[in-house]
Amino acid sequence: MITSLFCDDCIDLRDKPALEKIFSETKFDAVIHFAGLKAVGESVKEPLRYYNNNLIGTISLLEVMAAHGCKKLVFSSSATVYGWPKEVPCTEEFPIGAVNPYGRTKLFIEEICRDIYQSDSEWKIILLRYFNPVGAHPSGYIGEDPRGIPNNLMPFVQQVAVGRRPALTVYGNDYCTKDGTGVRDYIHVVDLADGHIAALQKLDDAKIGCEVYNLGTGKGTSVLEMVAAFENASGKKIPLVIAGRRPGDAEVVYASTKKAEAELNWKAKFGIDEMCRDQWNWASKNPYGYESQENSN
Secondary structure (H helix, E strand, O other): OOOOOOOOOOOOOOOHHHHHHHHHHOOOOOEEEOOOOOOHHHHHHOHHHHHHHHHHHHHHHHHHHHHOOOOEEEEEEEHHHHOOOOOOOEOOOOOOOOOOHHHHHHHHHHHHHHHHHHHOOOOEEEEEEEOEEEOOOOOOOOOOOOOOOOOOHHHHHHHHHOOOOOOEEEEOOOOOOOOOOOEEOEEEHHHHHHHHHHHHHHOOOOOOOEEEEEEOOOOOEEHHHHHHHHHHHHOOOOOEEEEOOOOOOOOEOOEOOHHHHHHOOOOOOOOHHHHHHHHHHHHHHOOOOHHHHHHHO
């Protein structure tokens, strides 16, 4: 049985007294740790902000968890820990070595988790290396609504499609790929959510210590292929501006998902057509995100 808590007021994980208060008021069986800054380009410009937020926040959380006897954790890691892989697909056994501060925070947290387990075998930890989550809930009621200028491809594409931005900037069209643009493994957010449920269930396995799983589709899709799929789903033309490569970006990264399929009994069900369909359903109903919902009430 996994206990969950939805707080009316968000807290900063670095605020240890506030975190202590939450854990003293409710007994938790496990924690899913999503909290963190997550933009590659921003992390290159503001590395100290990323190290301070992501690392100190995680250490605070782990200390409070240990103090309250909650030693089951699912951590939101990232495919950025693979850096610029020399081959694909990436397996969990690949060498890890992130090439930007954001990725290094994920890598360092993974190492912290491994060290914690080595020091105390009561811990059960699953590190989920996300690839590129996109899409929205099929209902159109839940979707991605980033504040300010989006740092990821698909939120930017959807904002161009609804008229909030004039064009999509494509960073780099001279990579050694089929169309010159970067290739990533995009995963539907619903598949990603199912992966977390599978990971929580796996924490009940007596053999689990600190384990790593990729969550992706196992297929690479270029930026231009993803844009074309979104244009098809939305019926909208996405104007493009070609710019230079973005610091810290890898050329081609996609997952091997064999381990998750075998050990978590999990496999992604949706492809890029479904991802774009559901993301456009959300965007067309909520062109200004959750703000448009509030204004309509």
